[in-house]
Amino acid sequence: MAAQATKVLQSGCNKVFAFNIQQRKFSASSTKMAAKVGFIGLGNMGGHMAKNLLKKGYPLVVYDVSKDNLNTLKEAGAEVAGSPAEVASGVTKVVSMLPESSHVKQVYTAENGVFSTVKSGSLLMDCSTIDPSVSQVMASLAAEKGVTFVDAPVSGGVNAARDGILTFMVGGPEDGYEAASEYLSCMGKNVVHCGAVGTGQAAKICNNMLLGISMIGVSETMNLGIKLGLDPKMLAKILNMSSGRCWSSEVYNPCPGVLDGVPSSNNYKGGFGAALMTKDLGLAQSASTSTKSPTPLGSMAHQMYRIMTNHGYGEKDFSSVFKFLQEQEGKK
Ligand code: NAD
Numbered sequence: 001m002a003a004q005a006t007k008v009l010q011s012g013c014n015k016v017f018a019f020n021i022q023q024r025k026f027s028a029s030s031t032k033m034a035a036k037v038g039f040i041g042l043g044n045m046g047g048h049m050a051k052n053l054l055k056k057g058y059p060l061v062v063y064d065v066s067k068d069n070l071n072t073l074k075e076a077g078a079e080v081a082g083s084p085a086e087v088a089s090g091v092t093k094v095v096s097m098l099p100e101s102s103h104v105k106q107v108y109t110a111e112n113g114v115f116s117t118v119k120s121g122s123l124l125m126d127c128s129t130i131d132p133s134v135s136q137v138m139a140s141l142a143a144e145k146g147v148t149f150v151d152a153p154v155s156g157g158v159n160a161a162r163d164g165i166l167t168f169m170v171g172g173p174e175d176g177y178e179a180a181s182e183y184l185s186c187m188g189k190n191v192v193h194c195g196a197v198g199t200g201q202a203a204k205i206c207n208n209m210l211l212g213i214s215m216i217g218v219s220e221t222m223n224l225g226i227k228l229g230l231d232p233k234m235l236a237k238i239l240n241m242s243s244g245r246c247w248s249s250e251v252y253n254p255c256p257g258v259l260d261g262v263p264s265s266n267n268y269k270g271g272f273g274a275a276l277m278t279k280d281l282g283l284a285q286s287a288s289t290s291t292k293s294p295t296p297l298g299s300m301a302h303q304m305y306r307i308m309t310n311h312g313y314g315e316k317d318f319s320s321v322f323k324f325l326q327e328q329e330g331k332k
Contacts, residue, residue: 034057034058034059035058035059035091035092035093036058036059036060036061036079036090036091037053037058037059037060037061037091037093037094037095037183038060038061038062038063038081038087038088038090038091038093038094038095039053039060039061039062039063039073039078039087039094039095039096039097040062040063040064040084040087040094040095040096040097040098040107040114041064041096041097041098041099041103041107041128042062042064042066042069042070042072042073042097043064043066043069043097043099044158044161044270045097045127045154045158045161046064046095046096046097046098046127047069047072047073048158048161048162049095049097049127049161049166049187050062050073050076050078050095051073051076052161052164052186052187053095053183053186053187054076054077054078056186058183058186059078059079060073060077060078060079061078061079061080061081061086061087061090061091062074062078062079062080062081062087063080063081063082063083063084063086063087083112084107084108084110084112084113084114085112085113085114085116085117086112086117087114088114088115088116088117088118088119088122089117089119091122092119092121092122092123093122093123093125093183094114094118094122094123094124094125095125095126095127095183096108096114096124096125096126096127096128097127097128098126098128098130099128099276099279100128100130100279101130101131101134103128104126104128104130104134104138105134105138108124108138108141109138109141115141115142115145118142118145118147119147120145120146120147121146121147122147122148123147123148123150123176123179123180124138124142124147124148124149124150125150125152125180125183125184126138126149126150126151126152127152127153127154127168127184128153129153129154129201129204129205129208129276129279129280129283130151130153130201130283131201131283131286132151132171132198132199132201132202132205132283132287133198135149135151135171135197135198135200135201136197136198139151139172139197139198148172148173148175148176148179149172149176149197150170150171150172150173150176150177150180150197150200151170151171151172151197151198151199151200151201152168152169152170152171152180152184152191152200153168153169153200153201153203153204154166154167154168154169154188154204155167155169155204155207156188157271157272158270158271158272160188161187164186164187164188164189165188165189166187166188166189166190167188167189167190167191167192168184168187168188168190168191168192168200169192169194169199169200169201169203169204170184170191170192170193170194170200171194171195171196171197171198171199171200171201171202172196172197172200173196173197174193177191177193201283202287204280205280205283205284205287206284208277208280208281208284209280209281209284209295209298209301211247211248211277212277212280212281212298212301212302212305212318213297213298213301214246214247214248215248215252215254215318215319215321216301216304216321217246217248218239218244218246218248218249218253218254218322219254219255219319219321219322219325220325221235221239221244221249222235222236222253222254222255222258222322223255223322223325223326223329226255232255232257232258233257233258236249236250236253236255236258236259248319252264252319253319254319254320254321254322254323255322256322256323262319263316263317263319263320264317264319264320264322268316268317268319268320268323269316269317270317271317271318271319272317272318273314273315273316273317273318274305274308274309274313274314274315274316274317274318274320274321275309275314275315276318277305277318278302278305278306278308278309278314281298281301281302281305282302284298284302285298285299285302304321305318305321308320308321308324311324
């Protein structure tokens, strides 16, 4: 079922689309005016995602605590609201893209939060990476109001958000997934149904635990190779035609100068901050504790990014672990 739906949804979205559940496909509708969509959290990811919805013909009402981020979306054509409650009062579809569990709880459950005004029958799509148990609590609170909540965290970084090619991992009921797909497919190229609420988050934190570990592995390897006198570009080439190859070595190499257009070649600016990686690895550790799953490397990776964050690397892309290792070496 998920594979079939994913394949269909890879066709994407061009302007205003109507989702036909019978045929399981989208069809363009230039005559029908799309209903307004709410969007909360307009940061590195959400800002691009909201703009893509606008480009696809969905009028937006947006909210963020950052006035700068609100103004950017206002200039792009969105209507600005004064609170999450004001967003939810005027729409039946809301997308949120917030940093952590605490922000999601606040945006949905605070006095001026989404749940204070949300209309029965609404669909809430939270794309933030948060604790799966928080997604489940939000879904229960939503259900009390006759509202569907799906978790829909993303993989793909800021460039994928800008280009509308994210992968969404959706947790929620089948009909919620189908309804959400109309909107998510305008911001991404894959929309995968993972199962019940919280399973999108589960898939996301598993992926990021592996990514955090592999980035440290590639950084250690590149650093060692350079110390042994190898040219970094040549070493990366060898790795990428050998069994050590992975996304961190091939697409996002952490060693400056090996690849163009990645954070390591831009002083680790942009991309996915080490603080956010620390957060995701913390979520993986909570999950490993609650399920009693041994994740020794995940635990070490978590501590590594935490140390980096405490040493001023929080805003730098997580591939800066390469630079951090070199700096520690320089202290000998
Ligand atoms: P960000 O910090 O750039 O953006 C978050 C936005 O939320 C900011 O604009 C902030 O002002 C706003 N915000 C915070 N509290 C708020 C509140 N109470 N009400 C309204 N707005 C509020 O973060 P980001 O990089 O866009 O990441 C968002 C989520 O996506 C995170 O959960 C992150 O783990 C996940 N993610 C990020 C990347 C990436 O490459 N940056 C990739 C995949 C997933």
